[in-house]
Amino acid sequence: MSKKHNFSAGPCILPQEVLKKASESILNFNNDNLSLIEISHRSKPFVDVMDKAINLVKELLEVPEGYSVLFLQGGASLEFLMVPFNLMKEGGKAAYTNTGAWAKKAITESKQFGEIIVVGDSSDNNYNYIPKGYEIPADVDYFHCTSNNTIYGTQMKEFPEVSSLIVCDMSSDIFSRKVDVSKFDLIYAGAQKNMGPAGTTLVIVKDEILGKTGRTIPTMLDYNTHISKDSMFNTPPVFAIYVSMLTLEWLKNHGGVEWIEEVNNRKAAMLYSEIDRNPLFEGTAEKEDRSNMNVTFLLKDSEKEEVFNQMCFSTGINGLKGHRSVGGYRASMYNALPLESVDVLVNVMKNLENN
């Protein structure tokens, strides 16, 4: 069977060597003749995995002292609820940017807790740009933004200076580029893009911001619960955390975030150049806000789609269909996607032009 080039938007491609080790661990983990998924999460081999995963996050992202790293469940969708529960004061308010479907869900969820001020909003143009130049009131409990919008192919290149706390949903671009964690108070990310399989959520939170709202927070929704139990308050999603650990190890061994940022820049440059050069295609996101993770584009003549789809299929290109709310195509180029796959796609685009 031909090699696949996996441009899936998430869950998405993971490094082959990670998949190999993950597969082995299901049969025999730690050379112990037991499967990873049939041992106690409190056994030393798994506690070591958890510690290693947490330390790799700290090392790769240069997480400063005073922050906790958590592996939780429920995806970014549960964070949309946990963030206001933990950070918005009774009768408080928060500022959000509305940059896409996920940001909108975060806004909806937070409205149960207080006043929400949408300070930047790109819904007027189907979220094809990142709002800028907005003002964030100084008296909000926190400012919330989404760093990368998978559906629309936009990405924040800079983060605003704020006087309040700043919270960021980095689900779809964490570990893809250098970020100064010290400028954030809380970062969260579903694992299933650059970190691992679906089933766990990474949270990086500055300890001192917690416990200040006066709210009664349900046990499982309180970050302090999970901090005090090292993410083992209840049975953690063992497999998802193990594979995340392997993926972070892979990233470290290849040169870390600095290395992958350069690779990601090269991949993005290759594909965006072709989109801009090739008269058959056009990008859908504003150029200055283009995402390095998710490249959204259209065939100007939609009648050519059938041929293009067939050419993609026959070269092993997978997961290129755009989200239904944007249409066209979306090439997701997460960390594990090799340059070679981008090259294959670019060649198919050239071939379509030449035929």
Next chain:
Amino acid sequence: MSKKHNFSAGPCILPQEVLKKASESILNFNNDNLSLIEISHRSKPFVDVMDKAINLVKELLEVPEGYSVLFLQGGASLEFLMVPFNLMKEGGKAAYTNTGAWAKKAITESKQFGEIIVVGDSSDNNYNYIPKGYEIPADVDYFHCTSNNTIYGTQMKEFPEVSSLIVCDMSSDIFSRKVDVSKFDLIYAGAQKNMGPAGTTLVIVKDEILGKTGRTIPTMLDYNTHISKDSMFNTPPVFAIYVSMLTLEWLKNHGGVEWIEEVNNRKAAMLYSEIDRNPLFEGTAEKEDRSNMNVTFLLKDSEKEEVFNQMCFSTGINGLKGHRSVGGYRASMYNALPLESVDVLVNVMKNLENN
């Protein structure tokens, strides 16, 4: 390396053929040359997995019409919160049994929502029995119980007749014995005992009981959210659901719940007989409430522990250490544990006596 006999309390033993298929799926799922964990959860191959898993639950447990089957995240611990959020009216009350550490956590969580009446409580004797003969007030919004208590080795053999709704945490004995689902309004269970790996939670809920509390329920905590999206409101824990599907398929192919109940009865009879016969050992739970899943016992002479531990180790017996709150030993004999492993343990116990 010698074969392991895995008595781990959870995450626990899964069938070898399930582990083999799970391992293969990480490298090449569905013969598509892609890993299970790098494809979209909305792709047909995974939607098929989800459908199959739901249908297997319905078939194996004979779930009646009018119930929904959900695969969620957050474990039983998040259900402790979701149950009162969805079922307890504003200013309402609920009845709980306190049969162990997990029941106690469920009680603690529910207290934020209304009046909690503990109708049966075995904490007076370190939870070594199941309370019976209690009365459940007719005006509670629901009655909540825990069917099996892993730490203490007790199990409800019968469920009370109630006039209110009845909710049961079946995390540690679901799929181990016949249960009349029609008698329950809501059943939940963390996957990591008889169903699959850690990382997903099974919920079986009678649709008509929902949406009646007058509460505003956060999106992710509202069962109706997940019902309306077929457990795909957000990215599901793909791997945990796939392995659950495989495990349920294994159960069905071997004869279903009726078959495994008989096997489980035989395993329990073998081990409890030896505990009662062998003068060196004693069980810790009341005989009539003994669990078929978790067998808790002590060496009367604790000085023999070192020798016994060594004998267990050298025969490949794993995970036999009792929970710190009970001490001694705990042999967890979930569905996938073969009779052979129980035989090995019983022989070690006999050998200890004969030496």
